[in-house]
Structure formats: C-alpha cells, structure tokens
Amino acid sequence: MKALVFAAGLGERMRPLTDHTPKPLIEAGGKPLIVWHLEKLAAMGVQDVVVNTSWLADRFPAVLGDGARWGLRLHYLHEGDTPLETGGGMLNARPVLGEAPFLLVNGDIWTDFDFARLPREPKGLAHLVMIDPPGYATNGDFALDDAGNVRKEGANRLTYAGIGVYRTELLDNWQHHVDDQAGVASNGKPRFRLAPILRAHMAGNSIRGERHAGRWTDVGTPQRLAELETRLSGGVV
DSSP: OEEEEEOOOOOGGGTTTTSSSOGGGSEETTEEHHHHHHHHHHHTTOOEEEEEEOTTTTHHHHHHTTSGGGTOEEEEEEOOSSOOHHHHHHHHHHHHHOSSOEEEEETTEEEOOOGGGSOSSOSSSEEEEEEOOOTTOTTOSEEEOTTSBEESSOSSEEEEEEEEEEOGGGGTTGGGTOOTTOEEOTTSOEEOOSHHHHHHHHTTTOEEEEEOOSOEEEOOSHHHHHHHHHHHHTTOO
16 A cells, blocks of 8 residues: 655745745654654555655655655655645646555644554545544534445534545546636646545445544644644653
C-alpha cells in the first residue's frame, strides 16, 4: 500500500509561524507534524509516500530528505503556487499512486489513531475516519449510520478526520460531481474539492467509515498548536 500526505496548504491562519515553515513541518512534541505520520506509515509497512506540496515546497526535501531514515521512499509532487484543493491534489497524485487502494492523511493534523487499523481493501470506494465534531465546527461533515455507511445527512453527524483509505476509481468521472468551486489553477491543472465527489457516492453505500474516539487535533491555529504542545510535553496524548 502507498500513502498520500496532503501538505500543499498555504497555512494562512498559522502565520507568522508559516511565513518560513510549511504547516506540516511545524513541530509538536519535538518533531514535525508530518513526521508523526511518516513513523506510523513506516511501522505498518508502507514504503512509498507521495507528499503533495505548494507553499515553501523546497523545505520538505530539505527537512525530510528522501525518507530513508524511516525506511520510506518519499515522492514530492509540487502542485504549483496555487494548491489544487483536496480533489485536485488527489487527481494530480493518481499517476504516482497507481491503481491500488492508498492511505490518505492530512499533513497538518495530529492524532493517536493507529493507521494499521485501516482496511487495506475498503469495501467501497473509500473508508473514512470520523471524529466527534470539535468545538470550533460543531455541525460535522457527514453522518455515520449503524452499518458503517457514511451519509450526507443523518442524526449521528461526525467530522472527517483527514484520514482514510481510498480507491482511485473514486475519481472516475470526477467532472460530473464537482461543485461550482471547481476551477483551473494557474498551472492549468484541475482544482476542486473532494467532498462533493464523496457525497455523490454515498447513496450507493460506496463510502464507508468508522468513528475514532481517541485524540485528534487539526493544527489550524497557533492556539491549537499551543494546546497540543502542552499535552504532548506533559505526556498526555
């Protein structure tokens, strides 16, 4: 299994911390956020990891090298000065990922979720890790029913944790499912979000999921980073 780490965001809400450091390279608990993921990926036997980049792209190989220190092969994929969003980023990485299911993780989160729990072969087109909605986004993204299907609507609304296993077939005919935010980046590549494509396939029970009840942080602001650092430095994870 290969993995894709989303690391192309601009990190605008984290400035000035991200003026010279991409958000996934910001340290928490003594190491960059992305390194927490790389260690887990290596431990579960992943060998090839695609890292999509945009803002301060040259910092990633400078800090992480080729991945050999973790027993990984890192493949850096520069999206240009304009990030391609989640759907466009995945589409851009598809030729490198191949056609087998792959693990996806957002580079700017921290979690104690064990990646090895994820299915190597999802039952549908995707298997998403979900969490209880955090205080700053209480509405949630999707619902998870008792059978493990992810739904657009429902009583048990959860937030997508930025972790999942995907089949590349999810992107087939992507043009039919993207919303009005889709566009073309300055480099001529498609730029669109993944969420509308996921929603389009939910009615057919093709999007599965699970709830993670453990620790999770979207390191999207300096305050959340400080709170995470306090927990990690105190040994509370």
